[in-house]
Amino acid sequence: MASPRALVCAAVASVVLVGGTAAGTFYVQARAHAGTGVVSSAAASSTGEAGGEATVEQVESVEPVVDRDALLARAMAEVSVADGAEVSVAVLDVATGERAGYGDGAFDTASIVKVDILAALLLQAQDAGRRLTAAEEAYATAMIVSSDNDSASALWRVIGRAEGLDAANERFGLTGTAGGEGMLWGLTQTTAADQLTLLGQVFGDDSELSAASRTYLQGLMGRIAAGQDWGVSAVTDGPGAWALKNGWLPRTATGLWDVNSVGRVTVDGHDCLLAVLSDGNATKERGVALVEAAAGAAVRAVGASGS
Incomplete structure (x- = not known):
């Protein structure tokens, strides 16, 4: 026996x-x-x-x-991408933990870096044990809600430009993002995976940012000005179901557009973090259409949408 x-x-x-x-x-x-x-x-x-x-x-x-990555790749094969354009996507279903990614290239951030700039400022303020000044709050509101570039430049200086951004991002866990040279904050390079990590810092509980800092930043991302609320919001259940920041930038040398969108979206009752980056778009409008189609493919890949 x-x-x-x-x-x-x-x-x-x-x-x-x-x-x-x-x-x-x-x-x-x-x-x-x-x-x-x-x-x-x-x-x-x-x-x-x-x-x-x-x-x-x-x-x-x-x-x-x-294999959610394979599902996303299959869905992206049905997305119309114009010759010369490139797109990368990362998505996380917060409730289920399902995630997917497509593409791993680096892209210009354009104005989505403004979320990163404010996150860095809030982290520095926490470290110093202080609140944002009235001027910093005014700049932050204009920078996120209206995508004001002068306000972004002012806060870029406050955080220490690329050096300050990179130091904050090291603590946030971003490994593929590098701040733009000099005052060229819009030419910060990033990946969709890094933007998903940053969104986790803004919207998740396991974060270097305090609860108060996260709530402040989330609130501004939920108040985006009319006309700038396209992008990942296209996949949501409706008003109030998103908090986002978009970026768009025509490149002088080529005339082609960088068009990006990042944020939290609610789709069929699922809260998702979603980042879509693109470049080489012939027009801003084509870039927006590409970003929104890719966002739809992403949420379907993690099972957040039955459509």
């Missing part, structure tokens, strides 16, 4: 990857071996009749593991 220890060891299940589908679903097969206590009726009835021990029937189960 096998010892109890041997029976326990024999119960360890092996996991084997057995296949996948074009939809991005892989199947994991778990095999439970002898000692699990599951005995076939035939084996049980023969116990003692032939003087031998009962044989335990092998049990197999199959459970799906969904």
Whole structure:
């Protein structure tokens, strides 16, 4: 008779990857071996009749593991991307933890960096044990709500330009973002994955930012001026279901547009963090259409939208 220890060891299940589908679903097969206590009726009835021990029937189960990146890639294949344009997307369903990413290139931030600038300012103020000054609050409101560039330049100086931004981002966990040279804050380079990380700092509880700082920044992102509230908001349930910041920038050398959108959106009751970056767009309007289509693909990939 096998010892109890041997029976326990024999119960360890092996996991084997057995296949996948074009939809991005892989199947994991778990095999439970002898000692699990599951005995076939035939084996049980023969116990003692032939003087031998009962044989335990092998049990197999199959459970799906969904590859969300593959689903997003498939959805993005149906998004119309004009020749020369590039797009990258990152999304997280806050409730389920499902996430997906498409593209890993670096893009100009344009005005989405204004969220990062304010986050850096708030972090520096926390470290100093102070509140924002009245002037800083006025700049912050204009910079986020109306995307005022002069206000962004003023706060860029306050945080210490690229050096200050990069120091804050190191603490925020951004690894692929570098502040623009001199006063060129709009040419800060970033990735969609980093923007998703930054959104986690702004909207999540596990953050370098205090609850008060997060609430302040979230509130401004929920008050974007009319005409600037496009982008990731296109996938939401309606008014009040988003907090965002957009960026748009025509490049002098090429005449092509950088168009970006980042924020928190509510889709079919799911809260998602969503970042869409693009460049090489012939016009701002085409860039907006691309960003909004990519946003729709992203929320479908994490199961936040049944459409």
